[in-house]
Amino acid sequence: AQSVAQPEDQVNVAEGNPLTVKCTYSVSGNPYLFWYVQYPNRGLQFLLKYITGDNLVKGSYGFEAEFNKSQTSFHLKKPSALVSDSALYFCAVDDYKLSFGAGTTVTVRA
């Protein structure tokens, strides 16, 4: 079975500092990995995905993610966090349906 894990329930950073949200995966075959963000009382918004090719994937709102096959990781990163980035972030793997991690709550303090 395909699965992802998000080892951190919460991440707290100061505005302007780098932000990293961790995700590891366990898949057989090629991993198709996604990041979504959820703001309070909203649905999930797509940020970026890795299908194949360049290990560094760039997405919406200045986010990027690095696919690392040897470490089976797909960490989400942003060089300089904003207060408005405070939200719930989900990593997911796609095997025609999405299997999500438990989510990481990001709080960016001013």
Added chain:
Amino acid sequence: GAGVSQSPSNKVTEKGKDVELRCDPISGHTALYWYRQSLGQGLEFLIYFQGNSAPDKSGLPSDRFSAERTGGSVSTLTIQRTQQEDSAVYLCASSFSGLDTDTQYFGPGTRLTVL
């Protein structure tokens, strides 16, 4: 182009009643998915429709749950004899072709509260 829409946005019902949740996917998307988000279970897959193929119902938690998709577009998720554990946010998503490389786009969800 409009995104995925869902109605109602909120639904409060009494235990034992039936409820219907509606999803209108992005125009031209052939694949439609239902997920459930609850505090205890996180985000979980419920059902998947792809074109005219038989739906994948493998995620439905019990036979009280059913869904249909009419004309390859709008979908309705029905929960019969609702229970308190059915309280959750029900999310609908659609994708262009249903391939596992396709991006799924989500609606705002329906928050169901069973009293």
